[in-house]
Amino acid sequence: MDLKVTGDLVGFWNLFVIVVAVLSIVGCAVFLWIQDSAKHAAGQVTGHVWDENLEEYSNPLPNWWRWMFYITVAFGLVYLALYPGLGSNPGVFGWSMRGQYEAEMKAAEATYGPKFNQFLAQDVMTVAANPEAREMGDRLFQTYCAQCHGSDAGGAPSFPNLKDGDWLWGGTPERIKETIAAGRTGIMTPKGTKPDMDAEQVRDVVHYVRSLSGLSADSVRVQRGQELYPQACAACHGADGKGMTAAGYPNLTDKVWLYGSREDKMIEIVTKGVQNHMPPYGEFLGAAKVHLLTAYVWGLGGGEKPAAPVAPVAAVPAAQN
Amino acid sequence: MNRPAAETHPAVAPAQAGSLYASRIKIHPRTVAGVFTRWRWVLVWLTQLIYYGLPWIPWGERQAFLLDIAERKFYIFGLVLWPQDVVFLAVILILSAYALFLFTAVAGRLWCGYACPQTVYTELFMWIEKLIEGDRPARIKLDKAPPDARKIGLRALKYGAWALLALWTGFTLVGYFTPIEALWVSFWSWTLGPWETFWIFFYALFTYALAGHLREQVCLYMCPYARFQGAMFDPDTLVITYDPGRGEPRGQRRKGVSPRSVGKGDCVDCNICVQVCPTGIDIRNGLQYECIACGACIDACDAVMDKMSYPRGLIRYTTENALEQGWGRREILRHVLRPRIVVYSVVLLGIVAGLAWAIANKPDLRVNVIRDRGVLAREVEGGAIENVFRLQVMNVTEQAHRYAVSVSGIEGIRLDREGLLEVPAAATKSFTLAVRVPPEAGERGSRTIYFDVKAVGDESIAVHEKASFLLP
Numbered sequence: 001m002d003l004k005v006t007g008d009l010v011g012f013w014n015l016f017v018i019v020v021a022v023l024s025i026v027g028c029a030v031f032l033w034i035q036d037s038a039k040h041a042a043g044q045v046t047g048h049v050w051d052e053n054l055e056e057y058s059n060p061l062p063n064w065w066r067w068m069f070y071i072t073v074a075f076g077l078v079y080l081a082l083y084p085g086l087g088s089n090p091g092v093f094g095w096s097m098r099g100q101y102e103a104e105m106k107a108a109e110a111t112y113g114p115k116f117n118q119f120l121a122q123d124v125m126t127v128a129a130n131p132e133a134r135e136m137g138d139r140l141f142q143t144y145c146a147q148c149h150g151s152d153a154g155g156a157p158s159f160p161n162l163k164d165g166d167w168l169w170g171g172t173p174e175r176i177k178e179t180i181a182a183g184r185t186g187i188m189t190p191k192g193t194k195p196d197m198d199a200e201q202v203r204d205v206v207h208y209v210r211s212l213s214g215l216s217a218d219s220v221r222v223q224r225g226q227e228l229y230p231q232a233c234a235a236c237h238g239a240d241g242k243g244m245t246a247a248g249y250p251n252l253t254d255k256v257w258l259y260g261s262r263e264d265k266m267i268e269i270v271t272k273g274v275q276n277h278m279p280p281y282g283e284f285l286g287a288a289k290v291h292l293l294t295a296y297v298w299g300l301g302g303g304e305k306p307a308a309p310v311a312p313v314a315a316v317p318a319a320q321n
Numbered sequence: 322m323n324r325p326a327a328e329t330h331p332a333v334a335p336a337q338a339g340s341l342y343a344s345r346i347k348i349h350p351r352t353v354a355g356v357f358t359r360w361r362w363v364l365v366w367l368t369q370l371i372y373y374g375l376p377w378i379p380w381g382e383r384q385a386f387l388l389d390i391a392e393r394k395f396y397i398f399g400l401v402l403w404p405q406d407v408v409f410l411a412v413i414l415i416l417s418a419y420a421l422f423l424f425t426a427v428a429g430r431l432w433c434g435y436a437c438p439q440t441v442y443t444e445l446f447m448w449i450e451k452l453i454e455g456d457r458p459a460r461i462k463l464d465k466a467p468p469d470a471r472k473i474g475l476r477a478l479k480y481g482a483w484a485l486l487a488l489w490t491g492f493t494l495v496g497y498f499t500p501i502e503a504l505w506v507s508f509w510s511w512t513l514g515p516w517e518t519f520w521i522f523f524y525a526l527f528t529y530a531l532a533g534h535l536r537e538q539v540c541l542y543m544c545p546y547a548r549f550q551g552a553m554f555d556p557d558t559l560v561i562t563y564d565p566g567r568g569e570p571r572g573q574r575r576k577g578v579s580p581r582s583v584g585k586g587d588c589v590d591c592n593i594c595v596q597v598c599p600t601g602i603d604i605r606n607g608l609q610y611e612c613i614a615c616g617a618c619i620d621a622c623d624a625v626m627d628k629m630s631y632p633r634g635l636i637r638y639t640t641e642n643a644l645e646q647g648w649g650r651r652e653i654l655r656h657v658l659r660p661r662i663v664v665y666s667v668v669l670l671g672i673v674a675g676l677a678w679a680i681a682n683k684p685d686l687r688v689n690v691i692r693d694r695g696v697l698a699r700e701v702e703g704g705a706i707e708n709v710f711r712l713q714v715m716n717v718t719e720q721a722h723r724y725a726v727s728v729s730g731i732e733g734i735r736l737d738r739e740g741l742l743e744v745p746a747a748a749t750k751s752f753t754l755a756v757r758v759p760p761e762a763g764e765r766g767s768r769t770i771y772f773d774v775k776a777v778g779d780e781s782i783a784v785h786e787k788a789s790f791l792l793p
Contacts, residue, residue, distance in 0.1 A: 035341050036341075036342075038341055039339045040339055040340060040341045051551065051552070054551055059343075060342055060343035061341060061342050061343070062343060062344075062538065062541075062542050063342045063343060063345060064345070064538070065342070065542070066342050142751075146693070146695070147694075147695040148696075149695075149696075150693050150695065150696040150699075150709045151693050151696075151709050151710075151711045152709050152753040152754075152755055154696070154699065154701075154707070154709060154755060155696070155699065156693075156695060156696035156697065156698075156699045157699060157700075159695070159696070255702055257700070260700045261700065261704070
């Protein structure tokens with residue numbers, strides 16, 4: 001027998017399955033054939049009794065049942081020849097679950113692909129204005145994004161709000177698409193140990209930062225913190241505290257706090273640092289879906305006009321609105 | 322309880338003596354007339370008028386009875402059932418089972434004899450057969466005749482007529498699942514979809530095979546119900562019975578001769594009760610699992626008794642107890658009301674009442690509140706705490722509605738949006754709502770809140786739905 005080993009069954013178990021399957025079917029056929037000429041005394045009681053007096057008679061089977069049995073045997077053999085079943089033999093049709101899955105995915109791509117691809121040629125702002133595209137984008141968002149960013153895209157602690165116009169990595173169509181497709185990793189280095197700052201100094205600088213967005217702060221500490229800030233923080237968050245979306249450094253002067261505005265939480269972050277991660281979706285979703293999602297997120301209310309010739313930093317003031 | 326069946330099955334005979342298999346003997350039931358035959362035809366008309374007619378009844382813009390599998394909605398006149406109502410299907414199945422228990426306990430296999438599709442379609446197919454080929458003797462003769470032009474013509478006519486009826490039956494079945502008028506159009510223009518084509522021809526093929534050719538073989542060798550009827554009978558169950566005390570010893574005699582004078586019972590051994598039997602049994606051998614309780618033998622025997630001027634009822638509906646004790650009609654009827662029947666009836670009535678109540682009070686609006694699981698709670702400007710909910714609003718009515726939403730349960734709780742939720746007729750829509758409580762909202766943890774969704778302009782459509790709000 002020409003066995004093409006395709007998968008999991010090899011060696012002894014492969015042979016075992018083949019032998020058991022073939023023996024069972026052939027055994028049934030032989031048994032049927034023997035019964036064809038077997039003698040049978042009709043009308044006798046088998047001796048089985050139920051409900052006091054319900055007896056079972058040993059009456060002959062209708063003839064057409066015999067043909068059904070033979071058809072079953074033939075069906076079994078034909079099936080095993082056509083489809084996988086005899087060990088690892090793939091069968092004449094070469095059917096496999098993996099093949100069926102791939103065929104169905106291909107069919108789905110052929111059906112739904114054009115629906116997604118039709119928007120690829122349009123720019124993000126045009127797509128964002130299209131109600132049908134928004135509805136598709138919403139469904140994609142609810143499937144792939146809502147787990148972290150929330151069904152309303154309003155975010156959660158450590159997962160940014162996507163509709164408030166405050167962008168960690170920029171809110172132009174290109175930057176949003178880049179974020180979705182390639183993912184982002186934001187790192188805040190810990191500053192709570194010498195030679196950086198001791199605990200008191202951390203508290204001071206936190207109070208200064210709080211004062212930047214009008215949060216309650218101790219004025220003495222604010223003053224001390226202001227002196228520490230340029231050396232400890234300004235390299236990333238900027239001298240004015242407005243951050244840098246080109247590298248994902250948050251703006252400290254707006255009222256948006258990714259981890260909440262409680263003082264103890266802010267101290268913890270400055271002391272220990274923090275790392276945050278947005279996974280890349282480009283490969284998984286493909287260009288068309290990423291394009292639709294970009295338009296959806298851009299259209300949530302905070303999207304910025306493309307700033308092609310201008311440096312990314314210039315886009316930051318727009319985020320303050 | 323069951324009496325032993327005849328030695329071997331009457332409709333089959335061993336292929337060779339002592340073989341394990343028996344070949345089928347073709348049954349040519351003789352046409353019969355009488356009260357039970359009339360009842361069966363009443364039931365055939367009733368069930369088939371409903372079956373063939375129901376899909377054609379319009380209801381407003383749509384078909385009155387449509388089981389739309391693709392859209393997952395069942396339209397039954399004014400009622401629209403959603404997947405959420407699948408419990409009704411379960412109740413209807415339980416109801417059918419109980420009705421079967423009740424009818425069977427009272428009077429045996431009424432279902433088999435009068436309402437089962439196998440019986441009904443066999444009856445229709447045999448009626449066609451009789452029209453084309455004639456009654457029993459003519460059919461037996463035709464069977465034995467050489468295949469000449471007449472025989473081939475008659476057979477072609479019969480099979481053709483059967484096929485048409487079968488096709489119409491298959492077409493009607495599919496008409497329950499896809500709008501029948503459009504189906505009619507596509508049927509004639511050969512633009513049926515692959516599944517419609519499959520089901521029409523599949524169902525037609527099986528109607529043709531089962532009602533035309535297999536007939537009693539279905540009842541004898543396929544139907545499980547025939548085999549467990551014994552468990553539902555008791556000695557007070559009305560069953561079709563030959564009265565051996567009155568009939569035996571059977572034997573032929575001339576008309577007008579008193580049976581006693583020749584030392585015989587009332588049975589003239591004319592064998593007509595066997596000839597009319599659609600399953601080919603001899604009822605004089607006692608209760609047998611093959612008996613589908615069609616009553617043909619009663620009608621046939623009564624006609625013979627009339628001819629002989631003997632009283633009717635040598636074969637009749639009676640009970641095992643009545644036959645043994647010699648009860649009259651009144652005594653038999655008195656025993657119908659036994660505990661078992663009362664319990665079945667009470668349970669049946671209870672289920673019917675419960676189902677009617679549940680359908681009458683079916684809500685016109687369903688709301689599922691799903692809290693965002695990833696976003697437990699978040700702080701927004703001013704320290705307020707926000708939870709995000711997704712409201713799945715199902716408008717079960719056939720009109721579009723707008724709904725007002727409000728939320729309650731925590732001091733100062735409010736929605737972040739205003740405006741109404743609009744849901745088209747018989748549709749489901751999801752809405753994302755952020756719910757906010759002020760920073761001083763009190764006790765932390767999971768708090769119970771309530772969403773109230775009310776249709777604008779119809780006070781009776783309202784849902785009060787519980788949800789939980791997380792306060793960190």
